Amino acid sequence: MCRMLSSIVPLLLLAANVLCAVNPSDDEVGVGRYIIEGRVFPPENSDASNWQIDTRIHVNAGEYIGFVKNDGTFTLHNVPSGSYVVEIVHPDYMYEPVRVEINSRGRIRARRVNYIQTSQVIQVPYPLKMKAATRFRYFQVREQWRITDFLFNPMVIMMVLPLFLIMILPKMMNDPETKEDLKQFGDIAKMTEFPEMSEYFASFFSGGAKPGAAKAKQNKKRQ
Amino acid sequence: MCIYEDQIGKFDWRQTYVGRIKFAQFDTVSTAKKIIVATEENVLAALNLKTGQVMWRHVFESASSGDIQLLHFSDGDKVTTVTGSNPYLVRGWDPTTGVLLWEWPISIIDTERAHLSEWWVQNGMLVHLLPAFGSHLEVTMYNLMTGSNRGATSKLPTVWTNDGCILTPPYYTCISGNMGNYMLLSLDVTSNAVQIISKPLSNYFSEGEVIEGNLRPLDGKTSQPGFIIDDKAILLIKNNEFEPLNVRLADQSASATFIDAISGPMLVQAWSDENKGLSITAYNIATNTEITDMQMSGPKINIPEAELLGVLCINTAREQPAYRILLNGADDAVHLLQQGGRVVWSREESLANIVAAEFVDLPVSETDAALESEFDQKEAIKVYSSVWAAFVRRLHTQYQQLHTLIQNLQGEGAVLDTPSPLVRDYFNLHKIIVLITDVGKIYGMDNLSGEILWQRYDGNLNTESVVMFTRRSARHPPHDAYVTIIGKHEETGNGYVISLNPIRGTLVGERVLRLDVRLLQVALLHTVDAEKLHALILLDEDETVQVLPVSAAPLVRDLYMYVADRETGRMQGYALKYDGRQVIAQRTWSLNLGGAGARIVTIAGKSRTERVHSAGKPLADRSVLYKYSNPNLLLVVLERPDPTHKDVVTAVAVDAACGAVVAASTHRRARALPLAVHSDNCLAYLYRSDKHRRLEIATMELYEGNERWLPAGTQFSSFGCARAPSVERQAYIVPASLTALAFTSTEKAITDTHLLMGLSTGMLMELPWAYVDPRRPMTLSGEPREEGLIPYAPELPLPAEASLNYNRTVQRVRAIYAAPSGLESTSLVLATGLDLFYTRVAPSKTFDLLKDDFDYHLISIVLAALIVATYSTKYFASRKMLKQAWK
The missing domain is CATH 1.20.5 (Single alpha-helices involved in coiled-coils or other helix-helix interfaces)
Known part of the structure; x- marks a missing residue:
């Protein structure tokens, strides 16, 4: 039998030192310092006049940060050779990230980021041309109240239809022609206990539009 | 999971900060008057002069490559910054819009001395000065816009320089010579002719004064180069001559600046005294008079160690000029004062550096408290002897309720003016967030409005590895809530304990306690004493135990603690016992995880408020998969260099009470991130795979199996069961990089748990645990489908809809704190970093609340x-x- 026990696990290490979160890049860091350059194209039909101030270029998630000039060009200085993911960060628009590889001789190649098949190379032009892919959709669209939605709502239809049957049909009944038809129909019903379906319909359709309503009533009754 | 557009700002708020201000320059030429600031947090920003709000902001790299070395701005010019630490980057910015205009890099070949570099701008040229103490000065000038070098570097032979020298552009000033016959030497480094000004230092001091020979420059942007000697005498350099001022520094700690006012050159001094508060004096140099309308002193404003960042003199329509004084405090707060000492605005910049946060419940209102005590069984027996007394009391309470109701109805209009009283609301959504900042300032913040309710600065508190405990919530009416902060003393490194009432910010109980020993570990006792207070257990460096309050010592039983050393990966377990006289700590277990050379990157334990709602998961075949719910479980993530695989990350789940390793996994060629979370039977941690150059999240779930190990209702014991749980594990690719990770937490844990992630792009994401569930099957057929598991996909979806903060970017998210509210569906979330963002999330939708668009x-x-x-x-x-x- 387990002894009843409760213990407390404290969460922090007081004696330990601060953690250094920044690790040097694992790839062989060359002595040379290179630049990554490119151009950001503002989203079309964007109304924001100063999109440059909101746009930042993050290399390896903020290890190097670049800023956009008025014409959209950007340059990242002092980047050692290695492999970098270049992201354009904008609060409203999404840009595709690009992987930029700088070899030890300073040759630069840019390719698409593929996290699953990391060896697959689909080259993209360098200097980079970054175009806004889409606008971020942050919000759910609230359902708007429309009259058609309301009318075609099954609940409403269920309410309106019986109303129609109750209010309109008795009015139609007052029409003498329909009365006659119905009478005839009643006679047939009396004669044969269960009328033939084909006859039933035939008599209906010969009556034109008005018997149509009668049929609806008949259906309703059967329900 | 995602919100509607009309809900913007309804449950959330964001506050933007820039960090402690390093340099500040006034811009009065543009139509919108502003202050351009550069900060210790590597942020360049423009603040509105009237309101103090951020107009534009640029956040540089947080590492040394983003350090701002120089901020230059003069009226009508462009803003120039020099950032980085060899190589440096020179950038020009448009002051009105903040758009980048030019940038060019500088590398200094002499890397060893590069950190001694001094920069300034003179006549459209950027001047770089590199001193070699005792030999020469290297001065290089660059074209500010293009970086083209005007001629070569000029070397000025200066054998008299030492590391106490200061730069007051363009003069480089030193005190040289032996004790007793100091010489004051100064050199205009940009002039073509080398002209050294040299004077004996004793000229500026009266006879008999001890001269130490310490130099410090004037603060802020001075109109004339000037400096302070020995915190006493103030000297200016005018026409290549030293010009001593006939005013001395008013206080040893005073900060002084020199400006050109309309009435003539003016010396402004500011200093603060613990008792007398802030004092400011201004002195007109030309007329040798004190400017009385600038003078102020008094304990009204208390700015610890006030430092002048700049003084602005504005010409107004009337005769009298208006002054604006920008002051920085040791608590990182920045204040703009106008003459007469009125504060125009203040910014609490220490909030850019939050190290700990805790949500604290508010007390119930008085009438509610009366009601509660009425129905409290124990209380009732004591107070009412008979049924009649109880009946009278009932009537009385009901009368009171009626009274408050009428009052509320009558005073509905007046309520708007008075701040809402700090009482708990019906759903317990209104709380106080206690925040501890890096600089040692503690804040109490209203979670609904983000307003600061109280603040308290303690310069002695070193917040490195600080912890905060809510020792008593506000649920026990006669007693107040009680929060204790345990940190280190700034100077000695010994334990430093501050006890506060989190509602009002006043000191309570032990108040401020200076321990005379360093602390190893701190824990809260799980049982409460007679005053409903959880006692604090402190484990000292010499492994003795202190219990606060001492009277709670007999309550200590079955308490286990552990201490982990980050650098060696060693963990030591202790069992604490009360032996009749005192509490003693016994070493019980020790572990050396991760192998030789391993370093602990992070440790994740369970939240203290966590609850487990269900004991298992129902499977498709109607059987139950029982969870391994060990309350003592810890997730330890270690990293160690390896000769063949470069770096190896090891994650170990350890039972902290008995030291047993419950589960472990290893990742080769990977580097661990200090992000790990643990809740219930779920464990998650992040690592960067160097092999595939991507971020991956590994998750584990621990299960007992289809049979229960213990009969239902039995409490789990770490010592009772020697069986190992079965471990489900999986890893997923995260197509972004994370800087913070947390679990949502709710009152009863009935609601799903979601992962909250802070991205490096400034987005906060909410990801259901189902997406990282290690039981996601490879193929979707049969049972898993019936159970509702999602088939495995290597990459996690991070859609924009899952973003909590939509386009309100939160820069440099450092941590996410989640707290339960009174509503089971809702969890309160605070993200801290350079900015603060608060919102509430409902992981399983608000099932216990009407939709807010309910018609x-x-x-x-x-x-x-x-x-x-x-x-x-x-x-x-x-x-x-x-x-x-x-x-």
């Missing part, structure tokens, strides 16, 4: 229409019946 009008109209229809048809029907009866 009250429609439902009441429909109801009314139905009633009308019923009665009208009744009326019509009776009329028809009547008619038919007449036929």
